[in-house]
Amino acid sequence: MSLAAPSNRADTHVFRYAQRMGRLKASAIREILKVTELPDVISFAGGLPAPELFPVVEFGRACQEVLAESGAAALQYSVTEGYMPLRRWICEYLRTSNSIECEPEQVLIISGSQQGLDLIGKTLLDPGDYVVIENPAYLGAIQAFDAYEARYLNVASDDDGMRTEDLDRTLRQAPVKPKLVYIVPNFENPTGVTLSLRRRHELIQVCADHGIPIYEDDPYGRLRYSGEPLPSITALAKGRNTIYMSTVSKIIAPGMRVAWLVLPEPGLYERVVPAKQAADLHTSSFTQRAVYAYARVPGQVEGHIADMLPVYRRRRDLMLQTLARAMPKGSSWTHPDGGLFLWARVPEGVDTQELLTHASEKKVAFVPGAPFWVNADVRNTMRLNFSNASESALVTGIERLGDLVKTHLARA
Template structure:
């Protein structure tokens, strides 16, 4: 018997993550990597977690920490998160908070909840690769979400979705310091996304994984906050907010959350019960201990550290990159987005870069639902130490220069 003959049709849309594959390069000490969008482990609040776990396991609640948990998640943690959402302009309570095993599980659950085969998901070009992977299993088609408006009307979106055999179900975006582009949407752009979704009758999935990491500029209200203000409260909102502790406290504990109307949370609870019952109890309790005592201080420390690394990376590119290469200046987050001259394929460049320059990055086509953006790439600066900046950027710039020179010579 060949098991592949029995695979569900959705399995054909499952693809390996280019980023996860590139992370394997971190095991090669001579590789300078700007690839992985991961926090610096040297900055994890290890002492705070050591204290939290010791306190939990040596205290009267040790049994509960090692026991089954309700599927919604640890109640004190959900209450703390509801308070934090309130500070962002989203009045809610613990019943609107659902704990996930990392925000990636949240995206998977939301894809399962809203997408039937042939339905349409609106995503930005580029968008987070993990979201595409999560949604792909539910066999949607993708259409381009343009927060600036563009020429596509709500009727045109709906007609295209109907022609494909489904309907537009959701808009997904990372409005703050997006992965991969580093871009941040203005308040007007966020309002426009809500207007479009209202006309189409769809939900908005707001991925806020990087929101806390702002290095400059004025904060913009979350889409969910704008939605609550116009709809009269979270129970009437169409926006679903996905958060994570991975970028601030510790990704290895796999604790994320969703803030949404209760009707959505109720369905997510049923999915959780069928999938893994609940996220690990002790990890949720430890996150609650550390968040209550050290979250704001941790955010402040990360902002100071990552801002310096962003500035160093941008300065190195300014000094070394050849004419024709462009990049943005992200106001926060973890990524800079680089656009190469037309005709240069970043995937081909990566193969040469790893082989010749020993520098890794992520080609941009992986973040485009239609495979476009081949002349773009993502650089992560969270692990960009002095060697990466002083050696890696000039090596990559020299390789790009050689490619451009060879192209000019052949013209």
């Protein structure tokens, strides 16, 4: 007997899906994958770092060291909280790079920041709870919180990030007290915008006044190409009422799936640990040790970041210059000081979701903006990644994008 007897009745009669699954949408992403898989397509869609910059040789050396020094332990199960030497390294890294003072006992190693979003959702959110987010907001956070049936209060952003005066009003008018304010303060995904220092202070004050914790998601803070570094919200608030999260994905490589939550508020850590235990027992023992073996080499992480910055800076500048040349009148875009993305607005009437279905004609891909907006129907925005394509591909791709938008406008 065949093990998987094909039956189209299975879907409707045997597997009765949880209600929450109805909220998990993948359609925009599926459309993008269809386009990016076509040959010769230049893609600005993913949030992918430049693969040619990955420290493959150095990481190979770190892996060899781990196997030689502690091979059996690296291949064994380990504790949910994470590998202690890595947690100590993270404390030192956060102290020197970000002025965050924390103890290793407050650091939880997670399998990518994406897992952190899921774990915080699992720990804090009941169905129908409100989370305050930026608008537009990081799609991965919306997906993670959607799985816990969250509702959203959205606060608009401008060039200085989330508008804190609107946040205060939103919180005062909230039907019930939100559980969390979630924010990506540095070079936000998707807009590339950074929360100004004044607004960081105001955010802390407003959230303290309303007794609402801040979840600071900071994957991009170290990737700054212009302007002055700003202190993290967690550092400014001295960890009071904050959750801080960052990752090796953008400073070393995303395939490692190693990230961390800093949970200084008493009691929270002990709640999140069992949530993680239920999800995956622990982040890969081997990878955690390999990341530590890579990071413990003096100057290696900082040297790698220093090598990436000029490459990404040039790509950002090139994308900005080419957009200015290639896009039709009535288009605009953000000018990020760092990170991996910028956010473009094309003339009203162009639906970027529909534009993407024609993108295969011009062999260029991007992420349509609509899914990043919450409680709003905005059709004419898109997210563009500038880190992944080579300089020449980047110029050609943006020229194609400009042609695509112009053709679409002419047809409209």
